[in-house]
Amino acid sequence: MNIPAPLVVLIVVLGLAGIGLYCVLASRNLIKVIIGLQILVKGVVVAFMLAAHLTQNENFGQTLALTIIVADTIVAVVGLSLAVQIRLRTGSLDVKSISSLKR
Amino acid sequence: MAFILTGVGVLACAILAFRAKRLLISAIWLALTSALVALLLYLLGGPHIAVIELSVGAGLVTVLFVFAINISGEEVLDAESVLPKPYAWGSLVIAAGLALFLILKTLGIVSFPVDVAKTSMINWDGRFLDFILQVVLIFAGVLGVLGILASGKNESGKEGQE
Numbered sequence: 001m002n003i004p005a006p007l008v009v010l011i012v013v014l015g016l017a018g019i020g021l022y023c024v025l026a027s028r029n030l031i032k033v034i035i036g037l038q039i040l041v042k043g044v045v046v047a048f049m050l051a052a053h054l055t056q057n058e059n060f061g062q063t064l065a066l067t068i069i070v071a072d073t074i075v076a077v078v079g080l081s082l083a084v085q086i087r088l089r090t091g092s093l094d095v096k097s098i099s100s101l102k103r
Numbered sequence: 104m105a106f107i108l109t110g111v112g113v114l115a116c117a118i119l120a121f122r123a124k125r126l127l128i129s130a131i132w133l134a135l136t137s138a139l140v141a142l143l144l145y146l147l148g149g150p151h152i153a154v155i156e157l158s159v160g161a162g163l164v165t166v167l168f169v170f171a172i173n174i175s176g177e178e179v180l181d182a183e184s185v186l187p188k189p190y191a192w193g194s195l196v197i198a199a200g201l202a203l204f205l206i207l208k209t210l211g212i213v214s215f216p217v218d219v220a221k222t223s224m225i226n227w228d229g230r231f232l233d234f235i236l237q238v239v240l241i242f243a244g245v246l247g248v249l250g251i252l253a254s255g256k257n258e259s260g261k262e263g264q265e
Binding site for chain 1: 160
């Protein structure tokens with residue numbers, strides 16, 4: 001059995017993106033949603049490096065992936081601080097508890 | 104073979120991170136996912152980004168998660184999600200199908216120009232504005248950490264007043 005490496009990495013990319021997207025859509029815990037977002041972005045970073053590897057342009061791929069990692073970390077930090085604030089104000093991490101504007 | 108082993112490990116850790124009931128366990132599985140993704144990036148020929156992913160993804164972000172979970176406390180939510188499960192699965196299948204279609208189409212048809220330059224040269228010469236923006240983003244992150252920290256102070260102040 002000899003599976004080409006790009007195909008394996010492609011499956012990993014789609015798997016990570018799928019698990020992350022499902023985690024974001026189906027979780028009710030705010031911190032779990034941020035974990036899903038992290039998994040999703042890891043898939044994107046691997047996709048960038050796969051594209052860079054296939055076009056033999058690794059250095060350019062690395063600088064783009066660096067930007068993604070920085071932005072993703074900031075998203076995690078801001079999201080976590082929002083989650084902590086929501087927990088302290090509403091007493092719950094439930095996504096439903098934020099939708100008080102509806103009532 | 105290394106690609107297959109790493110890939111299976113990444114996917115298994117990601118699924119375990121999603122399935123874990125306790126948030127702390129989930130964060131630790133996420134860190135392991137990050138470490139294996141760093142290995143995958145190294146295998147794909149990106150040593151610099153592998154190091155950054157390992158230090159930021161498996162180090163900094165995990166510390167932040169543990170910190171935030173400690174402050175906000177464990178809360179196991181077993182209730183049904185806001186979005187019905189079939190819709191989540193449906194959107195997942197549609198997204199995966201679109202992504203696969205686009206990737207395969209792109210790999211077959213378009214070929215990118217090969218322009219080999221050093222990572223540092225691209226960073227500092229070609230993408231200087233992007234780099235400045237990243238510095239601004241990092242400062243935003245520092246403010247976010249202050250947001251996490253400030254919350255504890257507020258709460259203790261309120262308790263003191265009561």
